[in-house]
Each structure stands twice: as C-alpha cells, then as structure tokens.
Amino acid sequence: MYFIANWKMYGNLSSLNSLDKVIKFSKSKEINKGRLIYCPPYTLISSFSKKFQNCQIGIGAQNCHENDDYGPHTGFINPRMLKNIGAQFVIIGHSENRKKGENDSLINLKIKSALKAKLKVIFCIGETLIEKKRKKTRLILSRQIKNGLKNIKNNSNIFIAYEPVWAIGTGIIPKSNDLLKTVEFIKNKFKKKKPRVLYGGSVSSENIKNLKKINNIDGYLIGGASQNSKKFIDIVKKTYS
Ligand code: PEP
Secondary structure: OEEEEEOOOOOOHHHHHHHHHHHHHHOOHHHOOOEEEEEOOHHHHHHHHHHOOOOOOEEEEOOOOOOOOOOOOOOOOOHHHHHHOOOOEEEEOOHHHHOOOOOHHHHHHHHHHHHHOOOEEEEEEOOOHHHHHOOOHHHHHHHHHHHHOOOOOOOOOEEEEEOOHHHOOOOOOOOHHHHHHHHHHHHHOOOOOOOEEEEEOOOOOOOHHHHOOOOOOOEEEEOHHHHOHHHHHHHHHHHHO
16 A cells, blocks of 8 residues: 655655654554655655655655756756656646646646656546536546546556545545545556556545545545644554554
C-alpha cells in the first residue's frame, strides 16, 4: 500500500523537525508493507530528500512544467530539475491545478515529460460535485484517462489517484460501494497492465477503518491529515491493524 502525503502550499524549514517521528516509524515493523512518499512544496524537496537519506521514505513534487528541458519559462520547474534535487515522483493533474486552467492536453504533455525524466507519476483524476449529481462520473473519468494518457504506451510508472473534487478537504468521502465500483471501473479501462489506483479526498485516521475494507485500492493520497505526523502515522497503522 502507498501512502502519499500531499503538503500543498504548506510547510517551511521548521517543518523538517516534524519528520523525525515519521522517519522513526518508517524503520519500525509497524509500517508493515506500507510505502510512504512525501510531496512537499518545491522549496522543501531538497531538504526533505536529504532528511530521508537513510530511510525508505520516497519524495515527490506536486507539479512540473510540460517541457522536459531547460528554457525561458519564468517561475516554472521542469521534471529534470526535480529529479536533480532528489524527487522520484510527481503529482500531475491535481484538481486544484485543473481548476486554474490545466486541461487534459497540458496534463498529457506534463506526464510524458515527467516519464521522460524518469519520474513516477501520480496522475489525479476525479469528478466535481455537479458532474457527480448529473451522473457523469464515468464519462469524466474516461475522458480524463483517455486524454491524459494519450500516446503513453507503458503505464508501469503511473499511479492513478482517484480524487473526487467534492471529497477534497471537505471531510466527506464516497460511499464504500461507489468507491469500490469506481476503482474497478478505472482499472478496467486498462486492458493489459492494470495501474495502481489510489484514493484521495479527506482520508483521515477516523475514516481509514472503512476505507481499508475496500479491497481494490492500492493506497491513498492524503492532503490535510498528512501535515500532522501523528495523524499520518495513525492512518498507516490503522490500515494494517
Ligand atoms: C488532496 O488535495 O490531494 C487531498 C487528498 O486533500 P485532503 O486529504 O485534504 O482532502
């Protein structure tokens, strides 16, 4: 199981101290088969990567530019630069960035570029509340998958994070049976190799007891709760207890 911490636009150098607990936990037996990955803001990737030098915790970024090479793009970071400072993963297509105008074709370019730089991609998809109410979830997910992964033949370095937009930061999670079926639907889109599918949206140390019963989920993308080491560790512990 993968536990991916999305720190969004939170954290500064003093946050490094809060990682000691997680590092200790990552070396204990309690972590079981869990794999921890932190995606802090760009400004902290290098420091996190140094901090995690002697443990198995992975590190990723929350976005990247669509060009895999250097160039005149003020304020942006390409995947090569991320790789150079220790990132192994990158989140692409998060709904907070889609909301700001990132469309499927831009996301497709970003994914290709990240794969070229040998980063593993956490590809976010999910429907809005209106789309859900209009029963368009499957249509939206199909479109996001088809266009986002256009001309990408090998999906072995792609994780799909199903994040219903209405579940992010709201404390609301999908009904278990709906989630089970949606994850199955996503996996069935892939005829040959099924990708790992993560769930994201208000995962907490309280609702993990229910989420863990859904047996086709390969891990979680965790926003708010991941910024508190105790809560993050609790989620992992409860997944295996
Ligand atoms: C996210 O934004 O990726 C996320 C899952 O956030 P939260 O856990 O806070 O809902």
